[in-house]
Amino acid sequence: MQYSQRTIVLLYFLSAGLVATYAAECDEDADATVRRQAEQKVVLLERLTGDADPVRRVFDSGNADAIAAIKAARELAVLARQEVDAGCSVNAAKSVAQGLSQTTRAFALARSEAVVGEQDYQALHRRTTSFLQILQSQPAELQGIAPTDLSGIQRQVSRAELMAVNGEYGEASDELGPVADRLQRRLIAIFDQQTVYYERKFASPQDEYSYLTEQYRGYRMLLLQLSKEKPLPFSGRQAYENALQDAANLSESAVQLAGDGDWQAALVAIQDALKNCEKALRLTGVMY
Structure with a gap:
């Protein structure tokens, strides 16, 4: 195929690979x-591919495919x-259609990246808030984190919440x-300190x-929280679920016994639940 000197030949490295775009000679x-x-x-x-907020979000997303697509769209806008x-x-008009397609793809990929980021957060x-609640429910002498440190943790959580907003x-x-x-780590250490309980003196x-x-x-x-974060392998899952179910049954028994005023039997049941x-x-x- 023969082209005149007015033929425009541009090569673009798009996300899908090397693409050649030819604009044949045309009359006015x-x-x-x-x-x-x-x-x-x-x-x-x-305008869509300029320095607008959606484009900045594409670059901020860190998604390589989205960034490549918006760069390709910008090149097509120039063409x-x-x-x-x-x-x-x-x-x-054909170049614009291709550019709009790349722009739409870039925005969609960036949104997907943002959704994943939000879900992870x-x-x-x-x-974090569950762990903090568990820690604060423990006796003060077991918490192992100074009140000033707990205040610092609360400030970090607040800063993170503001960033998320x-x-x-x-x-x-x-x-x-x-x-x-x-x-x-602190909670695991607390629950691994068996001697603390036995050395504690109780009023009743x-x-x-x-x-x-x-x-x-x-x-x-x-x-x-741990089961959500770190799923157990199949070999240990049944034993884990059995232990949790036994603990729940024993805890229910302890509640009933305590309600009947049989505190010694209730103590035995709740201790077995803890085991x-x-x-x-x-x-x-x-924990080992």
């Missing part, structure tokens, strides 16, 4: 309406402008990650039962 458009419509389409593409200025309105936020989910997750890890069986009930609740919340929680925690691999 005779129809003013066609030229005007082509000009309007080119202006639209230029469409050259074509419409040269009077090649039909060619310009929400899961981490639930985990502004759509900065990646930064919010970076803020929460170390907090969640620290709280989890009711006081001891109340203390152990709080321990049980903390265990259950921690185990729930099953400890077994379940060992099965997760975070």
